[in-house]
Amino acid sequence: MHSSKDVQRMEKGHHQVLVIGAGNAGISLAARLKRYRVKGIAVVDPTEQHLYQPFFSHIAGGTAKAEMAVRPQESVMPKGVTWHRDSATAIDPSAKTVTLASGQTFTYEHLVVCPGIQKNWNGIPGLQDAYDSPYGATNYSLDLAVKAWRLLSGLRSGTAIFSMPDGPITCGGAAQKPMYLACDYWRSQGVLDNIRVILAVPTSSVYGVDVVDEELNRKITEYGIELRCSTELTSVDAEGRLATLRDTARGTEEQIRYDVLHAAPPQSAPDWIRSTGLADDDGFVAVDKHTLRHITHPTVWSLGDAAGTPNSKSGAALRQQTKVLAKNLQSVLKGNQPGQKYNGYGACPFTVSRSTVVLAEFDDTLAPKPSVPGWKGLAKEKRLTWLVERYGFIRLYWYAILKGRA
Ligand SMILES: Cc1cc2nc3c(=O)[nH]c(=O)nc-3n(C[C@H](O)[C@H](O)[C@H](O)COP(=O)(O)OP(=O)(O)OC[C@H]3O[C@@H](n4cnc5c(N)ncnc54)[C@H](O)[C@@H]3O)c2cc1C
Structure with a gap:
């Protein structure tokens, strides 16, 4: 329950958890935190469309239509989460504020920075x-x-x-x-x-x-x-x-x-992250690779493509990171230490024909990390993996991952 003082602060633009970016990371994390009954969550993102980027390869290769990869952002925003339709332009981690392009400033208790990677066209x-x-x-x-x-x-x-x-x-x-x-x-x-x-x-x-x-x-x-x-x-x-x-x-x-x-x-880290004081040498958000908590600002967290972790940047990595970060943040909100650790898992499904896939699964040292321990069978060309990747994952994404359930 929030006290009347808390409610007043929210009205002034305070959020218990403020998430920058409503991509794969931001939406799945916000949804999972909602499931864990965390209150006062807001997400900042200017884009009206949510994109399922793994399907871009199928679209470019003629095995899927463009419309399958797009949904209105509004339709995937978890209920009860406030959406600020704007870009974050600055963070002051000492004052615990985020400034948006409109000039509006919000304060936060915890900040999750996940604006993805920058494509340098x-x-x-x-x-x-x-x-x-x-x-x-x-x-x-x-x-x-x-x-x-x-x-x-x-x-x-x-x-x-x-x-x-x-x-x-x-x-x-x-x-x-x-x-x-x-x-x-x-x-x-x-x-x-x-x-x-x-x-x-x-x-x-x-x-x-x-x-x-x-x-x-x-x-x-x-x-x-x-x-x-x-x-x-x-x-x-x-x-x-x-x-x-x-x-x-x-x-x-x-x-x-x-x-x-x-x-x-x-590609590179988003340019604006460098000026926040939160970046590592490469410009990504400097978080502990296990807990996903910032190395010097304990109320800042990051996951997904913008996080300065050594794993291969992918939705598959993110799926594990979301669970770890949500649990750790929930634990810290209750006054405890973060207890969960991300293990560096990443994956990449190679569509090696129009009916088969080779699934690469590995850790942050590129050592194989098969989801069925000890069995490297998924790294072989398979029809079954095609069916899962082409027809299964997209449903899992829209109906479970973005709902904080997978
Ligand atoms: C072609 C392609 C194929 C891929 N294939 C696979 C695959 O097969 N398997 C797999 O696991 N992964 C795959 N991926 C990777 C996967 O899509 C990404 O790892 C994942 O989308 C990263 O999620 P994210 O939330 O960190 O970033 P994104 O999903 O990119 O979302 C970032 C969000 O932040 C918002 N944003 C940016 N800047 C700001 C700002 N300043 N303020 C507020 N909001 C901001 C953006 O509008 C966007 O909505 C693929 C990616 C691409 C491009």
């Missing part, structure tokens, strides 16, 4: 021009994912380049997924042999988890993909349709003419 010279041209796309935005399938499905011969940038990225494997879906499609159309497919990844192997690399390399050989490891897209001449790929191991560069460029944009 201009992060490679010429990249934005390529997206604006008729030949460039990516699954890292909904509009460009729709465009990607238009370009990939229309290609009958020529060169398609798929690239993943160096540095932090959400679901790094996602840069490859539409490629396998497109290759399977081209094969079914009898044109795969006419298309030169190049995959450029910054890592020294295709993904970095041994058991998964084996499966992906097998599919890469099967489709005849030219895999370039330790390779980055460094610039694009959109008019000339030329992509410059730099082999960082050899120190060489090559310009390749493309017919489709499918390039994941470079």
Whole structure:
């Protein structure tokens, strides 16, 4: 129960728990805290649409429609949670205040910072021009994912380049997924042999988890993909349709003419986090990787893509983090210590054909972490995993994860 003093403070813009970001992290956490009967929760987010980003790969690869990935934000906002339709622009963790773009300021008892990762569309010279041209796309935005399938499905011969940038990225494997879906499609159309497919990844192997690399390399050989490891897209001449790929191991560069460029944009922590005093060296929110509580400001927490934890940034990681953070915050609100620990789990389902998936499951050291302990079977190409990933996860997301129930 709140005292009349508490109620007065709320009216003035005070929240017991203020959450920045209503994405996968913010909504599932707010819903879970509501289930734990935490009062006075508010979420800040300016966007009217809630996006299920894992489906962007299916949209870019032609195995799902765009509308399946979108719902009105209002429809997923947990009942009883206040939604401020605005962007947070500043945090003062000492005064315990958050300022919004409108100039409004709120105070909080606990703050959860989860505004996701920033996509730097201009992060490679010429990249934005390529997206604006008729030949460039990516699954890292909904509009460009729709465009990607238009370009990939229309290609009958020529060169398609798929690239993943160096540095932090959400679901790094996602840069490859539409490629396998497109290759399977081209094969079914009898044109795969006419298309030169190049995959450029910054890592020294295709993904970095041994058991998964084996499966992906097998599919890469099967489709005849030219895999370039330790390779980055460094610039694009959109008019000339030329992509410059730099082999960082050899120190060489090559310009390749493309017919489709499918390039994941470079990503980073949101710029504004740096000025809050809450950031780590890379600009992400500096939280303890187990408790998800800030290392110097005990009333600040973070999870999801904006959190400075060493795990692979993914919805799969977030699902574990949400449970840990909600329990820990509930415990602290009751005057106890945070008792739950996140174990670094992350996962990435690779759609290696239009009916099979290789599920990568690993911890924050890239050691395999199968959900069935000791069984690496899910890391093998499987039809069952496709069915779960394509049809099961999206239902789980809308009906259980965003309700704080899974
Ligand atoms: C193409 C693609 C494929 C993916 N595939 C998979 C997959 O197969 N499996 C998997 O597990 N994960 C996958 N992911 C990753 C997964 O979608 C993310 O890890 C997850 O969405 C991160 O959740 P989040 O809440 O941290 O960020 P987001 O879901 O991105 O939400 C961030 C929210 O914060 C809001 N926001 C931003 N700035 C501010 C601000 N200043 N003030 C207020 N609000 C703000 C935004 O509007 C947004 O609503 C994929 C991601 C992409 C892009």
